[in-house]
Amino acid sequence: MIDKLIEKIQKTKAPIVVGLDPTLKFVPEHIKEAAFKELGETLEGAAEAIWQYNKGLVDAVCDLIPAVKPQAAMYEQFGVPGMEAFRKTVDYCQSKGLVVIGDVKRGDIGSTSEAYAVAHLGKVQIGGNSVSPFGEDFATVNPYLGSDGIQPFLKVCGEEKKGIFVLVKTSNPSSGEFQDRLVDGKALYELVGEQVARWGEGCMGEKGYSRVGAVVGATYPEQGKLLRRVMPKTFILVPGYGAQGGKGADLVHFFNEDGLGAIINSSRGIIAAYQQEQYARFGSLGYADAARAAVLDMKADIEGALQAR
Amino acid sequence: MIDKLIEKIQKTKAPIVVGLDPTLKFVPEHIKEAAFKELGETLEGAAEAIWQYNKGLVDAVCDLIPAVKPQAAMYEQFGVPGMEAFRKTVDYCQSKGLVVIGDVKRGDIGSTSEAYAVAHLGKVQIGGNSVSPFGEDFATVNPYLGSDGIQPFLKVCGEEKKGIFVLVKTSNPSSGEFQDRLVDGKALYELVGEQVARWGEGCMGEKGYSRVGAVVGATYPEQGKLLRRVMPKTFILVPGYGAQGGKGADLVHFFNEDGLGAIINSSRGIIAAYQQEQYARFGSLGYADAARAAVLDMKADIEGALQAR
Numbered sequence: 001m002i003d004k005l006i007e008k009i010q011k012t013k014a015p016i017v018v019g020l021d022p023t024l025k026f027v028p029e030h031i032k033e034a035a036f037k038e039l040g041e042t043l044e045g046a047a048e049a050i051w052q053y054n055k056g057l058v059d060a061v062c063d064l065i066p067a068v069k070p071q072a073a074m075y076e077q078f079g080v081p082g083m084e085a086f087r088k089t090v091d092y093c094q095s096k097g098l099v100v101i102g103d104v105k106r107g108d109i110g111s112t113s114e115a116y117a118v119a120h121l122g123k124v125q126i127g128g129n130s131v132s133p134f135g136e137d138f139a140t141v142n143p144y145l146g147s148d149g150i151q152p153f154l155k156v157c158g159e160e161k162k163g164i165f166v167l168v169k170t171s172n173p174s175s176g177e178f179q180d181r182l183v184d185g186k187a188l189y190e191l192v193g194e195q196v197a198r199w200g201e202g203c204m205g206e207k208g209y210s211r212v213g214a215v216v217g218a219t220y221p222e223q224g225k226l227l228r229r230v231m232p233k234t235f236i237l238v239p240g241y242g243a244q245g246g247k248g249a250d251l252v253h254f255f256n257e258d259g260l261g262a263i264i265n266s267s268r269g270i271i272a273a274y275q276q277e278q279y280a281r282f283g284s285l286g287y288a289d290a291a292r293a294a295v296l297d298m299k300a301d302i303e304g305a306l307q308a309r
Numbered sequence: 310m311i312d313k314l315i316e317k318i319q320k321t322k323a324p325i326v327v328g329l330d331p332t333l334k335f336v337p338e339h340i341k342e343a344a345f346k347e348l349g350e351t352l353e354g355a356a357e358a359i360w361q362y363n364k365g366l367v368d369a370v371c372d373l374i375p376a377v378k379p380q381a382a383m384y385e386q387f388g389v390p391g392m393e394a395f396r397k398t399v400d401y402c403q404s405k406g407l408v409v410i411g412d413v414k415r416g417d418i419g420s421t422s423e424a425y426a427v428a429h430l431g432k433v434q435i436g437g438n439s440v441s442p443f444g445e446d447f448a449t450v451n452p453y454l455g456s457d458g459i460q461p462f463l464k465v466c467g468e469e470k471k472g473i474f475v476l477v478k479t480s481n482p483s484s485g486e487f488q489d490r491l492v493d494g495k496a497l498y499e500l501v502g503e504q505v506a507r508w509g510e511g512c513m514g515e516k517g518y519s520r521v522g523a524v525v526g527a528t529y530p531e532q533g534k535l536l537r538r539v540m541p542k543t544f545i546l547v548p549g550y551g552a553q554g555g556k557g558a559d560l561v562h563f564f565n566e567d568g569l570g571a572i573i574n575s576s577r578g579i580i581a582a583y584q585q586e587q588y589a590r591f592g593s594l595g596y597a598d599a600a601r602a603a604v605l606d607m608k609a610d611i612e613g614a615l616q617a618r
Contacts, residue, residue: 073421076443077428108414109484142453144479174456175457178501182493188490
């Protein structure tokens with residue numbers, strides 16, 4: 001799957017992943033009205049609204065980008081119907097040829113971690129049947145519990161040829177509270193990065209990158225530069241572009257010399273572009289076209305920054 | 310809710326939480342057969358099987374214990390129907406007067422963390438309606454992302470009078486990989502413990518304990534002793550009893566002098582007791598009675614250890 005991701009990045013010339021993080025305040029009124037009219041102001045109504053919203057977005061941008069990253073929290077907040085919308089979104093994106101990164105940030109131990117791995121990347125055995133529960137292509141994973149939390153994911157990734165992105169240095173302001181603390185003169189995120197590189201050694205794809213990726217926030221370009229060196233064969237998923245303050249010029253250090261090795265996420269900057277002054281001309285009926293325009297602008301920003309380095 | 314948990318612990322004289330972590334290999338054949346006959350060897354069939362299994366367990370032990378802890382991974386592995394079984398389990402346990410700790414180990418930042426908090430502890434606003442998505446009483450949370458990940462949970466906990474348990478020192482063998490690393494002479498878990506105590510200061514219940522609890526594994530009694538001192542007003546959720554190797558005598562240091570301050574989890578040791586030699590006499594038809602016997606034995610073990618200290 002890491003090879004498919006790389007192929008798609010090369011084909012689209014866009015190291016971009018669109019975060020499908022729907023909240024009701026992003027969903028245009030006409031979509032909410034239709035959904036609430038049919039199903040009421042209920043979990044079912046909200047789930048239908050975000051699903052229709054997602055479908056419009058995916059249709060508008062699927063030829064431009066290699067991957068999407070639905071954020072599980074935004075679906076879980078709508079309960080069981082929300083998780084149904086998550087599942088439908090994963091299926092729909094895959095039917096359009098997109099790689100799906102489930103941003104689930106799961107992390108547990110032993111058989112529990114294996115259950116999460118099975119839920120999101122694998123197949124569960126039920127009597128004589130083997131069934132895919134949610135079926136993403138990648139999942140994000142929290143490293144705090146150590147190798148016991150990661151190994152079950154690696155096992156499932158090996159079986160299914162799928163991958164994970166491990167949180168290393170997150171994009172938020174307080175990420176340094178624990179991640180930056182010095183251990184023997186090295187920041188904790190660097191130790192985690194070294195471990196990510198080791199976990200990845202037995203899981204190499206055919207294009208020079210491992211199936212074990214890392215998450216490093218666009219808001220920390222210096223740390224990104226260091227981690228690029230620490231994890232040369234690790235693909236880096238970079239959140240924090242746009243709304244969180246990261247710019248194209250901050251991103252160049254996350255890429256290797258081959259122009260690969262990183263994929264930049266933007267969520268609200270794309271999916272709620274129509275609510276920004278820059279794309280207000282599209283109006284809420286044109287929310288999907290606004291998203292397409294924002295993807296094209298983001299692509300140009302990153303291309304420009306990479307060429308200028 | 311921390312006050313209700315303490316009240317129930319005092320009333321049942323059992324600082325015990327039963328982990329409702331159903332996997333199909335724990336579910337007795339007669340329950341699986343009935344569910345598969347009705348719904349097939351499908352996600353729906355598996356979800357029905359674990360739900361019926363849970364109901365039997367809860368009926369058998371609900372008068373003995375204050376709380377249950379369903380492990381989200383074990384439900385997520387059965388996809389959307391599994392999450393429906395999770396929701397039904399939470400509702401059913403609450404209808405029996407049990408406090409429900411959602412073992413979800415979620416952790417993200419800002420609005421995403423808030424969405425998780427809303428999903429599991431709060432209410433989501435849909436048009437003019439305010440709806441409870443999953444509705445647990447407590448949730449477990451991962452601290453790796455720092456305060457940005459915790460504050461949204463504290464906000465929702467304040468509004469709903471609910472609580473969280475933050476992972477501090479987990480019970481697994483490799484938990485030390487990052488958690489034990491020394492920062493300025495202190496282990497990372499101790500720093501996290503200090504932060505948990507600070508997060509809890511503004512969230513005190515009426516019985517002397519905070520709504521911000523901690524997870525510390527039974528398998529690390531020495532670290533438990535230290536963390537008990539670092540977080541005197543923090544309730545500690547202690548996994549790792551029984552199947553993972555923790556014994557009653559290891560647990561005494563997790564309690565304060567008042568006999569409170571800790572709640573011990575056992576999952577498979579209770580819910581799959583009938584598969585152990587010690588309780589084999591109950592047979593698979595008597596799985597729920599076996600669970601009841603195992604709870605009574607665990608209660609006696611912990612009572613004995615606390616009296617002997």
